[in-house]
Amino acid sequence: AVRHIRDVLASSGGTLASRGLVLGLLTGDKRDLPPATRRDFSDIGLSHFLAVSGFHVGLFGGIVLWLAARLLPVRHRKTTAWLLAAIACWAYIMACGAPNSAVRAGLMGSLAGATT
Numbered sequence: 149a150v151r152h153i154r155d156v157l158a159s160s161g162g163t164l165a166s167r168g169l170v171l172g173l174l175t176g177d178k179r180d181l182p183p184a185t186r187r188d189f190s191d192i193g194l195s196h197f198l199a200v201s202g203f204h205v206g207l208f209g210g211i212v213l214w215l216a217a218r219l220l221p222v223r224h225r226k227t228t229a230w231l232l233a234a235i236a237c238w239a240y241i242m243a244c245g246a247p248n249s250a251v252r253a254g255l256m257g258s259l260a261g262a263t264t
Contacts, residue, residue: 153171168182199247204240204244
């Protein structure tokens with residue numbers, strides 16, 4: 149999945165540094181990010197943005213949940229929206245290589261959705 153995102157970014161143009169930044173922010177893959185940019189993020193205390201974490205999973209899940217809640221028919225909307233958001237979050241987590249912080253957020257989100 150990361151390779152596909154990298155290919156899409158490469159075909160869209162832009163510099164290697166900008167493509168690396170987008171890939172790092174979306175998937176946590178920092179291979180295409182120049183060392184100077186990594187250092188800059190570290191120096192200003194924002195290197196955690198380049199690692200997939202609970203914030204990324206929560207933001208992604210929240211967007212899916214919001215869209216599903218507005219696009220699904222009224223009957224069973226809440227349950228179906230939570231289920232779609234959980235499936236989408238786990239797909240995102242697996243596509244990013246299942247880092248521990250993202251798995252933890254996925255578990256917590258899935259449990260929260262299961263109890264509503």
